[in-house]
Amino acid sequence: MSPTIVRQSPPQWSLKSSTTKWNIELTPGPYWTSFEQFRRGGQSVLDEIHPGCVGTLRSKTATFRILRDEDFQRLVGLASDVNRLKHGFTLVLQAVKVAHKHPEEDTFKLLFDSVSLLGDSPVLPERDGHGEFEIDEGDNSETDADSIKASEVPRPSLK
């Protein structure tokens, strides 16, 4: 009888799982004391707002912060992770309250388990980008486009 070969199926999660390498290190950028001053500067003043940099516009009614969209998206993304963490901490807090009110073996076990859940995963899983588009052997394709360079590809301007 031939030995059984156990095939391990690939994990469903990303092998590139990581935690964010981006820290919230926003630095202060240009500062405008009126909208008129900001407007007179034109496009060039916006170019001074580099990635990781926050411009400040102080108008008569309020103060506005201006940052690049990539930084904004990172902040919103981190905020969504913070929400996830809050749910985890809520669970631990509830377990603490129950253990305090009913100091029994079961409630301490619940507290221990809920803290362990967070302890096992002190960081939240992330993956960098979507990965590569891959084709299979079974994909029936021809290769008449091998010579196409990215610089030759027409780009829609979307204006």
Place this chain on the structure above:
Amino acid sequence: MRDNVLKRLEDTLRSLSHSEEALKKIREFSGDLRDTKERMALFNADGAIVRSPIQTEQTRELGFDGEDDHFVLLQGDVVSTESGYFLGERITGNPKYVVLNSSCDLVPNRRKCASLARVKEVRESEEKTGAKLDLLLRFKRSDSMYLPVLPNDRPEVLCNVIDFDGICQIQSGHLMLANRIASLSLVGWRMFASFSRFVLTRANPREAEMRQAIEQHSGAGSS
């Protein structure tokens, strides 16, 4: 009586609910074009599949100013966000997506969550780029729809791909804050819908036969 009525409904739906016709038509259309360069020239033209994000101000000027006409995003919009999740992992690195939800679900406070299809890039440095472009521009993979390179993509990007293999999730509130990169044109939107419907409702003809057989068998058994 009830069985007859439902049978008539099933007869009516048979050619509609799981139809592959739309995807076949797209493949036929693209197959009739000469080669990859001609396909690329057509689908990459300004406004061909993608266009600048459609703004509610623009549509309002054209008379679409009713209560239900207001929108922040539309189905098929290409967006960038770091608040999307795939299999429990948050995707970082400025990733792109296409919005799967119907436009009417994308109104603020209507739905808690939204679904996104991932947009992958094909880059010049990758292997088999010619084969990939050929495959995508002839729309031969039902789980992958060709999307042109977009204006702010890095110089080495040859094209984009909407990946229907696996759906991402995002909270609607975060989606409303995503960076809208492009909207789909009318024909682009119809092509996108053809792919999404096919991916979600594709069925092997044997499945219909199998279900019919099991219902007939159950009916015979119960009588």
